Amino acid sequence: xxxNLEKVVSLARKNSIWPxxxxxSCCGIEFMATAASHYDLARFGAERMSFSPRQxxxxxxxxxxxxxxxxxxxxxxxxxxxxxxxxxxxxxACSGGIFDSYPVLQGIDQIIPVDVYVPGCPPRPxxxxxxxxxxxxxxxxxxxxxxxxxxxxxxxxGYGIQ
Amino acid sequence: xxxxTIQQKLTEKFPDQLxxxxxxxxxLTFTVPKDLNLKVLQFLFDDTELRFRFLTDLQAVHYxxxxxxxxxxxxxxxxxxxxxxxxxxxxxxxxxPDVFSATALYSAANFxxxxxxxxxxxxxxxxxxxxxxxxxEEMDYFPMRKEFxxxxxxxxxxxxxxxxx
Numbered sequence: 001x002x003x004n005l006e007k008v009v010s011l012a013r014k015n016s017i018w019p020x021x022x023x024x025s026c027c028g029i030e031f032m033a034t035a036a037s038h039y040d041l042a043r044f045g046a047e048r049m050s051f052s053p054r055q056x057x058x059x060x061x062x063x064x065x066x067x068x069x070x071x072x073x074x075x076x077x078x079x080x081x082x083x084x085x086x087x088x089x090x091x092x093a094c095s096g097g098i099f100d101s102y103p104v105l106q107g108i109d110q111i112i113p114v115d116v117y118v119p120g121c122p123p124r125p126x127x128x129x130x131x132x133x134x135x136x137x138x139x140x141x142x143x144x145x146x147x148x149x150x151x152x153x154x155x156x157x158g159y160g161i162q
Numbered sequence: 163x164x165x166x167t168i169q170q171k172l173t174e175k176f177p178d179q180l181x182x183x184x185x186x187x188x189x190l191t192f193t194v195p196k197d198l199n200l201k202v203l204q205f206l207f208d209d210t211e212l213r214f215r216f217l218t219d220l221q222a223v224h225y226x227x228x229x230x231x232x233x234x235x236x237x238x239x240x241x242x243x244x245x246x247x248x249x250x251x252x253x254x255x256x257x258x259p260d261v262f263s264a265t266a267l268y269s270a271a272n273f274x275x276x277x278x279x280x281x282x283x284x285x286x287x288x289x290x291x292x293x294x295x296x297x298x299e300e301m302d303y304f305p306m307r308k309e310f311x312x313x314x315x316x317x318x319x320x321x322x323x324x325x326x327x
Contacts, residue, residue, distance in 0.1 A: 067297075067298050068296070068297065068298050095325075096320070100320070102297075103296070103297060105319070106319045106320045106321075110319070
């Protein structure tokens with residue numbers, strides 16, 4: 001049930017999402033284009049890209065994640081403070097992409113829970129903005145108590161996160 | 163300094179030990195027996211005319227049909243002053259792939275030998291820290307050897323329902 005406080009908090013949260021650009025490869029460059037002036041990401045509230053997980057809301061994983069990089073992605077995710085969201089940008093982060101091979105992690109959802117998947121190789125900046133807007137919708141619809149619910153705890157337990 | 167003079171100097175120093183002289187695309191290439199790789203490297207480094215003092219690349223090739231000499235470790239050297247490149251190969255058995263490490267002479271060989279170990283399993287004797295460099299440490303096979311089927315049937319990291327095998 002959306003109370004007035006929830007509406008205000010959701011409005012504030014969704015219009016000021018500070019992303020952590022976990023940019024690994026080509027999608028990182030495409031993200032730089034999205035954040036530049038032509039397809040400005042700052043208009044959606046993502047003015048301050050934080051590279052510290054403690055200070056960000058949204059981790060955007062952009063690029064191929066090798067199996068050697070997987071524990072690092074997980075570590076960065078664990079360091080994020082609640083409420084936190086994850087956006088998987090590009091085919092490699094969603095499912096391993098064209099690299100159907102031994103060193104590549106076949107999708108980051110094998111190690112961390114993902115909220116929005118943006119397909120593409122790389123996705124056009126408009127697609128990234130669309131994914132970002134979907135994150136905004138999720139932030140808006142999320143209640144204040146979701147992170148304390150049993151369902152959420154079970155989700156985290158499924159990934160081995162306390 | 164031409165390929166002929168280099169070949170002549172090498173055959174003077176190492177008579178009858180260096181074989182298979184070729185010049186693909188103009189780069190002199192020869193084969194060195196396994197025990198002599200450091201001596202050849204040192205000679206090419208110290209000689210005042212040859213001066214091959216830059217290790218461009220150190221890699222391996224797996225020839226599965228070459229029984230007894232399956233793994234070839236390939237050294238690419240460059241003479242920066244006269245702009246001459248040279249290549250030599252060291253063949254080793256896949257059962258016991260021990261090759262002397264070039265880290266004492268070239269620091270660049272450190273990471274390159276780790277990569278060669280990681281992907282082909284070549285054991286470099288005398289290397290200070292021979293562990294995997296690009297793959298995960300728990301991996302127990304050597305990926306670039308040509309002994310794997312195209313699609314591994316027992317892989318667990320891809321969801322068959324989603325990717326339809």
